[in-house]
Amino acid sequence: MYNTDMPTRAELPSSKKLLRSTALALTTAIALLITVVLPAEYGIDPTGIGNTLGLKKMGEIKQSLAAEAEQDAAKEAKSPLQSTVQAAAAEEVPAEPETNRAIRNDQTVVMLKPGEATEIKLDMKKGAKVTYSWRSVGGLVNVDAHGDPINPPEGFYHGYGKAKQIAGKEGILEAAFDGKHGWFWRNRSEANVTITLTTNGDYQSIKKMM
Incomplete structure (x- = not known):
């Protein structure tokens, strides 16, 4: 049987070489930690190399995902009793059905x-609808249907449609926001004109503005 020859003392590395190899390995590990691991895992880039290599972005994404996972876990850990109470409260206070709103004519x-000109506005909530019909007798008029929110900013305008020299129109007006919505008419003819407006729907009041 052949036995492997044992190395001689001269063939073994000296203590100085071992220390040098250890120091080199430690330096390499620290360099990799600073330039690769920290940017890629934690988004920390003290040297700027990680940003150049795109590793910092990777680390920031990982940290963001970890934070979101913690938030989701905290939400899932919410007390079942609290969820039951909230569900019961929601059942006890049902939303008011649309049919409960007052319908005016x-x-x-x-x-x-x-x-001369005049303007008639309806006080309406956002999403409320009104069926309308208007007719002019004696001549044609210009009309501008529009709405004004509560405390509108300077220069605000929200229109529902304009027309010139017509004798009437009908349709459905749906409020885009809480406020006053309606029509502005001007008589450009040389005779007196009578306008009759019929409204039916979900509004709180109707008023002649001018």
Whole structure:
């Protein structure tokens, strides 16, 4: 049987070489930690090399995902009793059905002399709808349907449609926001014009503005 020859003392590395190899390995590990591991895992990049290599972004994404996972875990750990109480409260206070809103019916008549104008507005909540119909007798008029929110900013305008020299129109007006919504008419003819407006729907009041 052949036995492997044992190395001689001269062939073994000296203590100085071992220390040098250990120091080199430690330095390499520290360099990798600073330039690769910290940017890639934690988004920490003291040297800027990680940002150049795209590793810092990777680390930031990992940290963001970890934070989101912790938040999700905290939400899932919420007391079942609290969830039951919240569900019961939601059942006890049902949303008010749309059918409970008051439905109004009004007919408004205004007379305009040549060159005169008038405006009629409905006080409506966002999403409320009104079926309307208006007719002019004696001549054609210009009309501008629009809405004004509560405390509108300077220069605000939200229109529902304009027309010139027409004798009437009908349709459905749906409020885009809480506020006043309606029509502005001007008589550009040389004769008196009578406008009759019929409204039916979900609004709190109707008022002649001018």
